[in-house]
Amino acid sequence: MANSNNIDIDAIVSGKQAFKADLLSDFDKSQWPDRIDYVARKLTDGEYIVNPQAQNPRFLTGGADLDKAARDYYLRGIGALTGDISRSTALPDTFALGTLLVEFAGLQAGLEHVDRRDVPPGEILSRLITRNIQRQTRDQSAQLARQLRADAETPRELVAELTSVPEVAPVVEQALPDPDDADTLTTQLAELDLTTELWDHQLESLALWLHHDTNAYVDMATATGKTVLGLAAVAHAVDSGSLHPADQQRLSDIFDGDLPDPHRDRPNDVLIVTTDDLLGVQWARLFQDHCHTPAAFTQVRESGIRLPWGHIDIRSARNMEDVDPSDYRLAIFDEVHNYSTRGGWGDHLVSFIESSCPVLAMTGSVTEQLESLVQRADRSFPLVYRYTHQLALADGVIPDFEWTLSFTEVTDSDSLSQFRETASHFDDVVEYDAGTYHLENDALAEAAPELPNATVDEVAGDYVSGSALAAGLRDHGDDDIAPTKQLETLASGIGNRTIHRLNLDADLAAVVELAEQALSDGRPVLVLTRSYREAKEIWQELYDQHGDRVVRRLDADQDAAKQDSIIRSFDEAETDEKALIGPGKRIGQGNDIRSVEVGINIARPGSGVNTSLVQRLGRLLRDAGGKETVSFYHLVGVPPADATIEPDGESFVRTIAEFFGQVLEPDTDGILKQPSVSIEDDVASDIVTLEQLGAPNVRDDPRATAIETAYATAIDDHPDTPTVATDWFAAAFGDQTDPSRVTDASTGRVRREPDDDSGSGQQEPPEGASSSDDETDDSSTGPESGDGSDEVDESDDDETNLTVEDNPSPLAEHYDAFRSLGIIHRAIRESARTTFPETDPQQRWMDDARSIITEQGWGDQDTGYGRQQMERSPFKISEYREAYGTEDRITTFETVGTQTLSPAITALLDESLAELESWVVPVAPESGVPLPVLVESEAELAQARALLDEFPAEPPVTLEDASNDETTSGSSDESGEETDGSDTTGGPEVGSEDDTSTPVEDVRGVPAAATEALHAAGYDQLDDLRRATDDELTAIDGISAQRVTMIRAAVGRQQDDS
Known part of the structure; x- marks a missing residue:
């Protein structure tokens, strides 16, 4: 118990029993946290009397009393809500749960008058608490803390998250905002306080930029965190921002405590220059991902994002005519290699370099044009840091693996039963439109005929979230209970909808099947579960006491040292038929596992790929023991159609868009490659239902990203089949990754995957995804994709x-x-x-x-x-x-x-x-x-x-x-012999004795469009090109360094470059 030092055990037991009899006995266990939250709200206004009709009623006066009376019941209720009984004993005995509930309720009440209908008060508070937790934890606890959901709306959602990572519980008390400052909580949430610790290369880049008077540029390969570096620069520069405390300390140590002045005498606004609108949306996402700023706060309107402390002006590079450097604290120029000439966008960059405004420019490719551009500026603008793709792979910064979204059924559970029951009541009385829950008068009156008309009119209306709808229904009943049993069931279900969705149980048979296949193929497999219970169930299916395979699992009773030894024993086992199974939040904390070739992650339904998980997978799966391929399966449980409602569909559409959007926004989410898709036959129709429910709300939402809109629009064209398994992404965004699709008849799955030229009955991928070459077997990057190969081969x-x-x-x-x-x-x-x-x-x-x-x-x-x-x-x-x-x-x-x-x-x-x-x-x-x-x-x-x-x-x-059709473009002669294609231009072979006088227009590697420039510069023959240096050729207008490389390869190296 939380207060085990209290010697009056009988009084405690008696008090708990009285509390249960008075508040909980008439309710299902999963509703107990709701009822206890109600008591916590009452305690913010004074005392609460337990069983006031009793001869000796008991009085609760604060969080400590609530902890004694209700702690065990609350946690048992969380176990019932999540379907994981281990949650009931997960938190430390010393954790002051009652105090947290009362303080959360008080802060939430203080927010109720704040005019932010677009963000529920509970979410504002939860984001602040989560942000503070993540900024205060260190080392392994920090890695666990980053996995907390930030958008919880109720205290029970927050507690459910804490029970999944109880290691961070000790810092919760310090993470609670000051209750005396409730009016300023929304302003606090708008501050740019980073929750993410920077990679070493990002911090070093930031330090060097500061050292060079905040006027320099960096060269960092795609997906290595350029934009996060830019965000860190902004957070450091503005008045209402800060780096993660650990990074702030590291940076201070680098400068011996004397950090350069962030130019606080300048305006507090920031300019971010991008090359297209998509990158502008990506910047808005950065604030959400790394500061937990709600999406409603970071909508890009007109020229940027307006926050209480200042304006973030986001401009495309082509829209800079009216911009004045003196208006900004800092200017960030993203993807600056596209600013190729001084006469184009480059003029704007140079004007900022030459001003007093601090400038951080970022590129993934330093071109000669860029170098020339910055050298012409009147002020020094050095390249201070370079981080290559190879270094990023070696450091595990870029996960490099094929991955599959694998959709499977969810199994029967209490969570699914509640999920389904809520859906039936929801459809009776609620209409949903892009985030707004509307209670219609007539529908409400029909569903609850015992309600007076006046009450119906008061309850009916619009609500900003499920938790707000639940609160609205309960406000018109007694003791925070909705007026009728049906409405209370709806209030409880819709208020806990997210918890129920996240804790639906995916069918583990699909996991076992994937793992068995990997073991049969001699590919070491890592299975990341959601709980120790799941790990045990899978272990029991895979373990063979009489066989040679090695199957290891982590257990809840093992301490950290024991778990580390199990991981090492798996890695060192001298067999490829081996598996390691354990909760994803436990495996990979400080461990590099080198022998894994197949990774399987069991997702929480409705959740995306957590950034910290992606980064850990990059470490776990890198090198793969020297093997050629590494595969990763992200298993997603799909609820049945009769249990889903519009908000579930909207969540599904947005989550799928996130998965695919990682290809376009790699700095935000971290995976370079588009996923393949595998769908079990039994859930295909359920996915269609989710897509059809969600698409209208996403498509019509002005805040939707381009990727979300593209997916939602494509869904309209596929009313009967899962759009996620089509070419919607390639059709919308062109030359991006596009795995082929085939039907796996043996497993009943519809797959989109590379390297499959299966036989009869399976569709041929004619776009060439079947290549087995290391650099071509990933059709996800193939430019030949999108040829319509999703149709059945009817030949x-x-x-x-x-x-x-x-x-x-x-x-x-x-x-x-x-x-x-x-x-x-x-x-x-x-x-x-x-x-x-x-x-x-x-x-x-x-x-x-x-x-x-x-x-x-x-x-x-x-x-x-x-x-x-x-x-x-x-x-x-x-x-x-x-x-x-x-x-x-x-x-x-x-x-x-x-x-x-x-x-x-x-x-x-x-x-x-x-x-x-x-x-x-x-x-x-x-x-x-x-x-x-x-x-x-x-x-x-x-x-x-x-x-x-x-x-x-x-x-x-x-x-x-x-026949005689001349459309055949054959190169065969009449004898049928193939024409030698080694030199179709007819020019002399380079290196022959008479080639030195060859005109430049006949030299391979010199296109006709370049010959005029070469003639004008005095280079008429092949020998002239041989005598010229690379620098001399590059200096010719219209001849690029790349073209010189080709010319040099064709004519041979120059004899003297001095």
Whole structure:
């Protein structure tokens, strides 16, 4: 008990029994926390009398009395609410639960008059408490604290979170805000107090920026936390902000206690410059993720975010004409490598550099143009820190693994029963519209005919949240109980809806099946559960006392040292048939597990991927013991359709958008790759219900992100099938990751996953996701995605007498030749480790070349070669590849002209693409010119598009179909021998004796658009190029460093660069 030093045990027991008899005996155990919260609210106004009709009634006067009388009942109620009885004994005996409940109630009451209808008072308070907890904990407790939900609206939600990580309970008392300052709580919540500790490279970057008079730039690879660094700079600079206390101390130590002045004499406003609107939304998300600022506080309106302490002005780089540096405390320029010229956006950057306004610029790719730009400024603007992709992988900052959203059933439980019962009552009386709960008069009167009309009118109306609706119903009953039993059931269920949703139990059979498959394949597996109970159940299914497999689990009775030894014993076991099972919040705290190849995480239904979990997974799964692939499954339980309501659907849609949005916002969430999707047949219709319930509320919400809106809009086009398993993301955002989809007939799952050329009855992924090369087997980054391969392959080999070996297919070869070009383009992007702007000729060329095999099509195409191959061809692309090449690509093209990569491209890609010699580019059928891999100007783009126009819209399926049709773009001569594609330009081979006088326009690696610039600069022949230095060529207007690399690869190294 919380007050075990009280020697009057009989009085305590008697008091508890009297409290239960008076307050709880008529209610289900899961409702006990509601009733005790009611008593806590009463205690904020004075004393509470237990059983006032008794001869000797008992008086509760504060939190300590409530703790004695109700602590055990409250925690048992939390155990019933969450479906996890271990929660009832999780908190330390010394934890003053009663005091927390009373103080929470008092602070919540102080917030009720604050005009913030968009954020419930309980959520404001919970966010402040959670933020304070996360800022006050250290080491492993800090890692656990970061997993607390910040948006709880009731004290029972907060306590439920604390029982899942009881290690942080000791700091709760210090985390409670001052009750005398209730009026200022919303202002406190708007302050930029970071809850996240910075990575070492972020803190070092911040320190160096401060050291260089707050005027410098950093080079940090994508997804390594550039924007979080920017947020830290803002938090340090403004009056109402601060770093995490641990970082504040580290920074102070670096400067020996003498931190540079944050320019507090300047205005308190901040300018953030981004290259597009999506990055502006990402910045708004940063405040929510790392300061627990409610989304309602950080809506981007007009030119930015308005907070009580100042204005965060978020501008796109193209909208800077009226901006004055003197108006800001600090300016952040994001993705600054796109500010390529002084005549463009670069002028604005230079004007800020040359002003007195502190500037932090951030890039993921330092270009020569950027270096030249900042060097021209009249004020020093140094590059102070560089953090590469390789370093980030080595440090575990970037998780690098394939992952799957795996949807499965939820099992019967008390939580599901309450979830379903609440849904039935909700549908009777409540209408929901984008966050607003509306009680309709007529519906309420029909559901509760015993209510007087005046009461119906008072209760009916709009409520901002489920907890607010519950409170509204109970305000019109006695003793904080709704006026009727049905309405009280609704109030209890809707007030606890989030707790019930988060504690639905996913079917563990799906976990066991995934783990068994991994063990059978000899792939060490890590299973992250939600509780020790789940860990034990899975262990019992996987453990084989007579077999050789090693199955370890963590147990609640083990201390930290014992658990560490179990983890080490798993890692050191000399077998690949091994599994480690334990709660996700316990595994990975300070441990690097090197031997894992498959990770399975059991999610709390309705929750996203927690950022700290993602980062720990990056550490746990990195290296993978030297294995080639690592897979991660995020298992999500889906409630049945008859148990769901509109708020559940809205939560589902927003959560799914978060999962996919990580690809576009990697700094916010931390996973680079789009998930594959696996859906069990039994829950497909339940997912459709959730999507259809949630889409209208998200689509019409002006605060919805672009990703949420795209998903919600796509749902309208798929009323009968799960939209999450379609190409909605690729269709909306183009050249992002896009795993293929196949149907796994053996398991009854619909999957979207790479590297599957399964046999009959399964859909062929014609976009080339079946490549098994290390750098191409991830179709999630393939530019050839989105070709409509989600449709069922209707071809039937039994209906034709054609054999692949005797029927070369122009259609199949056109498809695979362009797929090859797409894979080369992907390697170009990965080797550059940057994103080409949409307006860049190279990006536009990659999009154009990709379109010819996608549903979009090119020119006169109704659809691209990928869809045509799937719908028109009598045999699968995998069969054709096997007959004319390897299992993953065609190597012998019978009907389509191709050329292997030039030495220039080979030099450019270096080791970015394995087996470089086997990848090809298509040759235009009329001109005989190979399609370029790179274009750097509008002129080159126009020439490339003209070559693309030469390819047929619908190639014949076979040569027999072609007959004398000249649309076949074959390079075969009359004898059927394949033309040598090594040099289709006709120029002399570099290195031959007579090549020195070759005109520059005939030199491979020099496009026609660049020859004019070279002639103008006096470089007319190949020998001139050989004699020139790299610096001399780069100095020519229109000749980039990348182009010089290609020229140098074609003509040889210069003899003397001095």
